[in-house]
Amino acid sequence: xxxxxxxxxxxxxxxxxxxxxxxxxxxxxxxxxxxxxxxxxxxxxxxxxxxxxxxxxxxxxxxxxxxxxxxxxxxxxxxxxxxxxxxxxxxxxxxxxxxxxxxxxxxxxxxxxxxxxxxxxxxxx
Amino acid sequence: xxxxxxxxxxxxxxxxxxxxxxxxxxxxxxxxxxxxxxxxxxxxxxxxxxxxxxxxxxxxxxxxxxxxxxxxxxxxxxxxxxxxxxxxxxxxxxxxxxxxxxxxxxxxxxxxxxxxxxxxxxxxxxxxxxxxxxxxxxxxxxxxxxxxxxxxxxxxxxxxxxxxxxxxxxxxxxxxxxxxxxxxxxxxxxxxxxxxxxxxxxxxxxxxxxxxxxxxxxxxxxxxxxxxxxxxxxxxxxxxxxxxxxxxxxxxxxxxxxxxxxxxxxxxxxxxxxxxxxxxxxxxxxxxxxxxxxxxxxxxxxxxxxxxxxxxxxxxxxxxxxxxxxxxxxxxxxxxxxxxxxxxxxxxxxxxxxxxxxxxxxx
Numbered sequence: 001x002x003x004x005x006x007x008x009x010x011x012x013x014x015x016x017x018x019x020x021x022x023x024x025x026x027x028x029x030x031x032x033x034x035x036x037x038x039x040x041x042x043x044x045x046x047x048x049x050x051x052x053x054x055x056x057x058x059x060x061x062x063x064x065x066x067x068x069x070x071x072x073x074x075x076x077x078x079x080x081x082x083x084x085x086x087x088x089x090x091x092x093x094x095x096x097x098x099x100x101x102x103x104x105x106x107x108x109x110x111x112x113x114x115x116x117x118x119x120x121x122x123x124x125x
Numbered sequence: 126x127x128x129x130x131x132x133x134x135x136x137x138x139x140x141x142x143x144x145x146x147x148x149x150x151x152x153x154x155x156x157x158x159x160x161x162x163x164x165x166x167x168x169x170x171x172x173x174x175x176x177x178x179x180x181x182x183x184x185x186x187x188x189x190x191x192x193x194x195x196x197x198x199x200x201x202x203x204x205x206x207x208x209x210x211x212x213x214x215x216x217x218x219x220x221x222x223x224x225x226x227x228x229x230x231x232x233x234x235x236x237x238x239x240x241x242x243x244x245x246x247x248x249x250x251x252x253x254x255x256x257x258x259x260x261x262x263x264x265x266x267x268x269x270x271x272x273x274x275x276x277x278x279x280x281x282x283x284x285x286x287x288x289x290x291x292x293x294x295x296x297x298x299x300x301x302x303x304x305x306x307x308x309x310x311x312x313x314x315x316x317x318x319x320x321x322x323x324x325x326x327x328x329x330x331x332x333x334x335x336x337x338x339x340x341x342x343x344x345x346x347x348x349x350x351x352x353x354x355x356x357x358x359x360x361x362x363x364x365x366x367x368x369x370x371x372x373x374x375x376x377x378x379x380x381x382x383x384x385x386x387x388x389x390x391x392x393x394x395x396x397x398x399x400x401x402x403x404x405x406x407x408x409x410x411x412x413x414x415x416x417x418x419x420x421x422x423x424x425x426x427x428x429x430x431x432x433x434x435x436x437x438x439x440x441x442x443x444x445x446x447x448x449x450x451x452x453x454x455x456x457x458x459x460x461x462x463x464x465x466x467x468x469x470x471x472x473x474x475x476x477x478x479x480x481x482x483x484x485x486x487x488x
Contacts, residue, residue: 036351037158039443040420040450042472058472060420062157062443063351091156 003028004095008111009120010071012053015095018111024099025071027059030124032094035061038087041079043068043101049075052110056101059090072110074103129174130267130329138347145350146239148175153349158445160352164317165446168273168340169348170333177241177263178323179234179248186230189255192392193248194224195375197385201226206294206310208383210375211247212394216407217371218378220244221363223312225296233308233323237365251393267329269322271336272348272356276319277311279340284309288320302335304328314353316360316486358451359444361412361483367423367440368410368453374398378410379483408436409461412483414451419469419476421452426470427460435460438469444485451485452478 003009008016013031017024032038043057050056050070057068057079070076080099083089090098105111115123128149135142140151151172153160163169181190190198196209205226211219220240225233236244245261252259271280281289286299288309296310301322308323324332337345354364361379363369368378375384376398386399401407415421421441429435441452452469460467463482468475 036153037156037445040418042419044474060443062355062445063152065420065422 003117003121005117007095008071008114008116009123010069010114011123012069012071013124014069014071016071016111016114017099018105018108021105021108022077023072023074023103023105023111025056025101025103026094026099027068027090028120028124029094031066032091032098035059035064035066037062038090041083041087041100043076043079045076046079046101047076049073049106068100070103071114072103072108073106075106076101076103078102127175129172130326131172131174131333134330134333135172135347140347140349146175146237148238150175151347151349153351154347157349157351157355160346160348161355161445163344163346164273164315164348164352164356166274168271168275168279168319168343168345169352170336170340170345171270171272171348171350171353172268173270173321174267174329175238176268177236177238177244177261178266179236179245180260180262181232181234181248181257183230183258185255185257186232189252189257189259190224190232191390192255193251194222195380195384195392196224197387197390198224198232199389200385203228204295204297206296206312208294210369210380210383211244212374212392212398213247213371214393215371216374216394216397218365218369218373218375219247219371220365221369221380225308225310227296227298227308240365265326266323267326267332268324269332269336270313270315270319271322271340272313272315272319273317275340275343276317279343279345280309280320280322280336282339283335291320302332304331307332314362315356316362316484316488317356355442355445358440358442358453359446359484359486361453361485363410364440373408373410373455374401376401377406377408406458408455409458410439410453411456411461411463411480412451412453412485413467413469413478413480414449414485415469416466416477416479418450419471420450421454421469421471421478427454427456428468428470428475429460430466430468432468432475435467446486453483456480
């Protein structure tokens with residue numbers, strides 16, 4: 001698996017793409033593969049401000065369900081509505097079209113504590 | 126953890142392996158949805174060697190089976206297979222099973238992997254009063270389920286016996302892939318048609334290779350237990366530990382059709398179930414589909430519109446062939462009628478659903 005070098009990674013297998021003080025959040029290809037076919041995203045926190053590691057939603061795969069945690073604190077600005085019609089985008093293109101939420105980052109310095117691609121690669125082995 | 130003869134075969138094919146019912150089994154190869162749809166449209170092969178097999182033979186075999194199973198074993202004839210239950214004597218179910226009538230006074234019982242030891246102890250204990258010749262041959266037998274609309278066409282290539290015209294739920298003992306005495310039945314757990322094939326462990330790899338070689342022109346693929354579960358749930362087939370267990374009788378679980386209250390048959394919990402039929406069920410199994418978005422899962426609470434507890438989810442999934450979220454639940458009987466609005470509590474939210482008749486997948 002090729003991990004994009006411009007992303008940060010959490011040990012809960014979310015990725016973060018910083019763009020000024022906003023950021024996109026999704027789950028890694030490793031996580032998507034572990035979950036299997038994703039069939040539903042339940043995101044109930046748009047408009048809320050959450051801390052790092054707080055649950056911002058739930059991902060349902062055919063066989064399993066898993067919580068989604070924000071890698072850094074921030075306000076949830078937007079959910080990727082395209083996932084309502086086709087949640088399988090996350091399996092096919094987890095790092096681009098498969099972004100899940102856009103957030104306004106509270107403290108960009110929190111992103112520095114996350115893993116870079118090399119560290120995450122080592123983490124998942 | 127136990128393993129089947131096909132463990133290395135699955136690993137070579139890149140299966141994701143998990144523990145299931147004490148066995149190291151393939152949950153998926155390329156993905157649950159793709160495998161599910163492949164079985165509905167073509168043909169797929171499940172390693173179900175973890176299932177248990179008991180033989181019941183001799184002049185006392187029928188009497189034993191009539192007493193310990195819910196269905197009418199006297200209705201069987203050599204070559205016929207029957208779905209049935211072991212009632213547990215306490216208003217519950219020990220296991221569900223298939224009863225094969227192989228020949229006169231010669232039956233094969235196929236039971237769930239997770240329950241082999243419990244079932245064997247139960248059957249052995251009940252048999253003390255009957256004295257049939259019983260044997261647990263589970264460790265010697267491997268099984269493949271070849272399922273899908275092209276399954277019989279593909280398998281016909283491996284035998285001179287006519288299998289393509291076999292009626293649903295029948296069995297023949299045939300020479301298959303050059304191996305004699307293979308039990309072949311037109312049964313399965315997918316609603317897609319096909320067969321299940323039983324053979325000795327030492328013949329297993331030869332059978333696997335022959336099945337895949339014969340199926341090549343039909344795009345045959347290995348299928349994991351993940352798709353087995355979504356396929357069976359779309360059909361509303363019961364899974365032990367989910368729709369049925371030791372707290373529900375067959376008549377409450379929608380299995381009245383395999384529970385025969387006939388004069389010539391006395392069986393365990395017969396009176397208990399007659400009483401439920403006369404005076405009301407404790408709970409009833411119902412199928413439901415989600416009206417609002419959400420996926421029901423085992424043990425989620427079911428409520429009425431006011432949030433009062435009315436039941437519990439026993440299975441739930443997104444169904445790849447029906448393209449919606451469905452489930453089964455044990456409900457207070459008054460809510461089990463199809464068309465009833467119910468609510469599934471998903472992460473503390475009440476999400477609307479409606480009870481429907483099963484199967485969910487109507488082909």
